[in-house]
Amino acid sequence: MKSTKSKLFLCFKWAFLIIVLACIYLPILLIIVYSFSGEPNIGGVNGFGQFTFALYKKLFTNSPRLMDATKNTLIIGVSSALIATFIGTLTSVGLYYLRKGKKAVNFVSEITVVNADIVTAVGFFLLSIFLTRIGLPVEKGMGWLIVAHAVITTPYVILTVSPRLHQLNPNLYEAGLDLGAGPMRSLFTVIVPQLIGGMVSGFALAFTLSLDDFVVTNLNKGTNGVETITTFVYASLRRSLDPAIRALSTIIFVIVLVALIIFNVVKNKKLKTQQKIIK
Amino acid sequence: MKEPKVFDKIIEVKNVTKTFDDVTVIDDLNLSIRRGQFVTLLGPSGCGKTTLLRMIAGFTAPTKGNIFIEGQDVTDMPPYKRPVNTVFQKYALFPHLNVFKNVAFGLKLKKIYDGDKVDKKGKVTPVFRKLNKAEIEEKVNRALKLVGLDDYGYRDINSLSGGQQQRVAIARALVCEPKVLLLDEPLGALDLKMRKEMQIELKKMHRELGITFIFVTHDQEEALTMSDIVVVLNDGSIQQIGTPKQVYDEPANAFVADFIGESNVLSGTMLRDYCVSFLGAEVECEDKGFGKNEQVDLVIRPEDIHLFPIGSGKGQLSGKVLSAVFKGTYYEMEILASNYEFTVQSTVEAKPGTEVEMSVEPSGIHIMKKLRTINEFEGEIDGENSVWFCDGSFEVDTSLEKGTKVKVFVPFDGVELTDDEDDGVIGANVTHVLYKGTYYQVQVYTDTDEDFFVDTSDEWDLGDRVGIKLDKSKMRLEVVTEEESDA
Numbered sequence: 218m219k220s221t222k223s224k225l226f227l228c229f230k231w232a233f234l235i236i237v238l239a240c241i242y243l244p245i246l247l248i249i250v251y252s253f254s255g256e257p258n259i260g261g262v263n264g265f266g267q268f269t270f271a272l273y274k275k276l277f278t279n280s281p282r283l284m285d286a287t288k289n290t291l292i293i294g295v296s297s298a299l300i301a302t303f304i305g306t307l308t309s310v311g312l313y314y315l316r317k318g319k320k321a322v323n324f325v326s327e328i329t330v331v332n333a334d335i336v337t338a339v340g341f342f343l344l345s346i347f348l349t350r351i352g353l354p355v356e357k358g359m360g361w362l363i364v365a366h367a368v369i370t371t372p373y374v375i376l377t378v379s380p381r382l383h384q385l386n387p388n389l390y391e392a393g394l395d396l397g398a399g400p401m402r403s404l405f406t407v408i409v410p411q412l413i414g415g416m417v418s419g420f421a422l423a424f425t426l427s428l429d430d431f432v433v434t435n436l437n438k439g440t441n442g443v444e445t446i447t448t449f450v451y452a453s454l455r456r457s458l459d460p461a462i463r464a465l466s467t468i469i470f471v472i473v474l475v476a477l478i479i480f481n482v483v484k485n486k487k488l489k490t491q492q493k494i495i496k
Numbered sequence: 497m498k499e500p501k502v503f504d505k506i507i508e509v510k511n512v513t514k515t516f517d518d519v520t521v522i523d524d525l526n527l528s529i530r531r532g533q534f535v536t537l538l539g540p541s542g543c544g545k546t547t548l549l550r551m552i553a554g555f556t557a558p559t560k561g562n563i564f565i566e567g568q569d570v571t572d573m574p575p576y577k578r579p580v581n582t583v584f585q586k587y588a589l590f591p592h593l594n595v596f597k598n599v600a601f602g603l604k605l606k607k608i609y610d611g612d613k614v615d616k617k618g619k620v621t622p623v624f625r626k627l628n629k630a631e632i633e634e635k636v637n638r639a640l641k642l643v644g645l646d647d648y649g650y651r652d653i654n655s656l657s658g659g660q661q662q663r664v665a666i667a668r669a670l671v672c673e674p675k676v677l678l679l680d681e682p683l684g685a686l687d688l689k690m691r692k693e694m695q696i697e698l699k700k701m702h703r704e705l706g707i708t709f710i711f712v713t714h715d716q717e718e719a720l721t722m723s724d725i726v727v728v729l730n731d732g733s734i735q736q737i738g739t740p741k742q743v744y745d746e747p748a749n750a751f752v753a754d755f756i757g758e759s760n761v762l763s764g765t766m767l768r769d770y771c772v773s774f775l776g777a778e779v780e781c782e783d784k785g786f787g788k789n790e791q792v793d794l795v796i797r798p799e800d801i802h803l804f805p806i807g808s809g810k811g812q813l814s815g816k817v818l819s820a821v822f823k824g825t826y827y828e829m830e831i832l833a834s835n836y837e838f839t840v841q842s843t844v845e846a847k848p849g850t851e852v853e854m855s856v857e858p859s860g861i862h863i864m865k866k867l868r869t870i871n872e873f874e875g876e877i878d879g880e881n882s883v884w885f886c887d888g889s890f891e892v893d894t895s896l897e898k899g900t901k902v903k904v905f906v907p908f909d910g911v912e913l914t915d916d917e918d919d920g921v922i923g924a925n926v927t928h929v930l931y932k933g934t935y936y937q938v939q940v941y942t943d944t945d946e947d948f949f950v951d952t953s954d955e956w957d958l959g960d961r962v963g964i965k966l967d968k969s970k971m972r973l974e975v976v977t978e979e980e981s982d983a
Contacts (some may be wrong), residue, residue: 302592316862384589386584386586387932388584388585388586388588389590390583391553391555391575391580391582391588392584392588392589393601394552394555394575394576394668395575395576395581395582395669396576396579396601396605396668396672397576397602397604397605397606397672398576398601399574399576400574402605403576405770406601407590410590410592411591411592436590477689479701
């Protein structure tokens with residue numbers, strides 16, 4: 218009796234897990250599968266059609282606007298994430314060693330994390346107009362987008378770096394000072410090396426957020442037509458979506474997957490060598 | 497050649513006060529440390545010893561006062577310019593560097609004297625240079641050898657045991673050749689066996705290197721074993737400075753006696769020079785210079801009490817053995833005499849339940865001035881039969897008129913502590929508890945910065961929040977005359 222019941226429960230557990238995972242991965246799977254199809258429309262009368270790399274070929278040879286958008290996305294993503302990582306790390310360190318008002322500053326910096334993107338987007342939109350009105354040479358476009366993305370993603374870097382700081386030995390910075398290093402030197406040779414892990418996570422998170430962002434980008438890309446992947450996809454939906462986007466999406470997914478695997482392998486290896494030494 | 501100084505002070509702390517958010521951690525402290533000594537700052541947690549060390553290292557600045565190193569005022573000098581190095585409580589090694597690089601960290605920044613440069617006008621300026629790679633390697637290896645970690649240079653910090661990390665921390669500090677080595681409870685995280693080993697090794701290093709060590713600990717045994725000079729701290733001020741033997745044999749007050757070693761602390765009356773009375777017995781002692789019938793504290797160490805069979809007439813006090821525990825080389829016994837529970841250590845066991853006589857040699861008794869014999873406050877009559885002081889209105893029997901300024905005297909046994917703060921007239925925190933055999937002497941600290949001494953039969957824990965009630969029959973008022981209050 219009991220064994221049938223537990224068997225049933227086991228079946229149910231697996232079924233549930235498979236359904237949940239399927240729901241999560243179905244859209245991605247669909248896009249990957251159809252990136253190898255020659256059909257312009259998914260689910261058309263011809264079904265899958267023929268297996269071909271035509272879309273990949275098209276992406277790199279015959280989709281100049283999509284390639285342009287990709288390039289812009291990468292430039293904005295990498296530079297804003299670099300800026301956010303730098304500012305976010307310094308801010309975390311400053312916050313950590315702040316005596317008074319720590320909670321208040323933390324709270325203020327975290328509000329933007331939960332704040333709706335549309336508010337920030339409109340805010341930046343109006344700010345650019347305001348700054349232009351008072352005579353500052355601000356122009357919506359690539360530079361402005363980098364600034365906006367850096368501002369949006371900095372709090373996320375703070376969130377990934379701060380926990381590492383709190384794990385540090387509280388005397389580490391003082392040990393640097395004690396051994397003759399000035400405040401700046403202690404910061405960069407003693408504290409920052411401990412934060413690399415958090416900084417890498419923060420950078421990755423900031424980059425992904427920038428890559429994903431549509432609301433802020435769309436409102437602040439300006440009239441000179443700086444398109445990113447998201448705004449490009451949105452704009453072409455009205456006409457017909459370039460099918461090469463399937464190939465691009467697949468490539469992005471694979472890159473992220475590979476990066477994740479490498480990250481985990483390196484981490485495990487480090488852990489294992491450490492344990493080996495202890496033994 | 498320079499004249500050798502009579503007292504070569506390497507560190508001087510002058511009138512230093514440190515407050516954190518209105519809490520005074522160090523209170524107008526003065527201390528001189530002689531070159532080459534092993535000095536221990538000893539006290540219970542929260543006494544300010546670590547704060548004092550951190551001020552010498554330069555991590556926190558004094559609120560008031562000055563700190564001198566070799567006669568130079570370093571009060572405003574940042575830590576990276578001071579000729580001292582610190583071994584931190586939890587080592588604070590750099591986890592991203594291996595053992596060798598940890599030790600080399602300070603050397604890479606160090607600049608050494610490299611002869612003088614004489615310019616055309618004959619002006620001499622000293623030249624400094626950085627150490628080269630070979631010099632650094634040689635110094636690091638020497639330091640690692642000193643702490644017994646010769647072949648550990650390439651090892652990862654995280655792969656070392658606590659004791660080994662401790663050694664790396666010591667090597668990292670010593671390799672910079674500081675004039676003073678500061679150690680902030682460095683053995684606190686080690687197990688007992690490791691602690692003992694490190695104590696011996698640190699002492700050995702101190703002898704070999706000849707530099708000054710300032711060592712912070714709350715472990716009195718550690719302090720007595722290792723130091724040349726012990727500085728006993730409590731509540732941000734120095735209670736006593738002395739050699740381990742002085743601090744143990746001649747504690748300056750009841751706090752030191754209680755904190756250092758096992759002891760029997762009693763209240764007594766000095767009848768005349770060389771004679772003290774306690775628990776109804778008149779006993780010879782070696783102390784003099786107290787007032788006639790002055791109330792004093794006295795301390796008798798457990799090993800200074802000798803036991804004799806009852807009826808032998810050799811003892812000054814008789815008591816009943818409550819318990820006896822064998823401690824390896826001696827027996828420790830609890831003996832009840834005139835309602836005081838003595839702790840006695842002797843190589844001869846007295847069975848529990850037997851009556852014994854106890855005697856103390858004059859040299860075994862140490863007399864200390866009482867810190868205070870009565871609680872004294874200034875206040876004002878604020879109504880019929882009530883007096884205002886310490887931010888509270890206390891009931892009292894008086895015919896004085898409202899507005900009269902008075903001095904209020906409350907004996908220790910006239911104060912009652914209550915569990916619930918609201919049951920008392922005012923609230924206070926328990927800051928010190930001393931067992932006096934038949935009762936506890938508790939010190940509480942009010943929100944108005946006043947101390948109450950309380951004799952009570954109840955045991956209170958440090959940090960307890962209590963209420964204070966006063967026994968109006970035991971209170972005494974004294975009118976303050978105008979001239980007196982003006983002065």
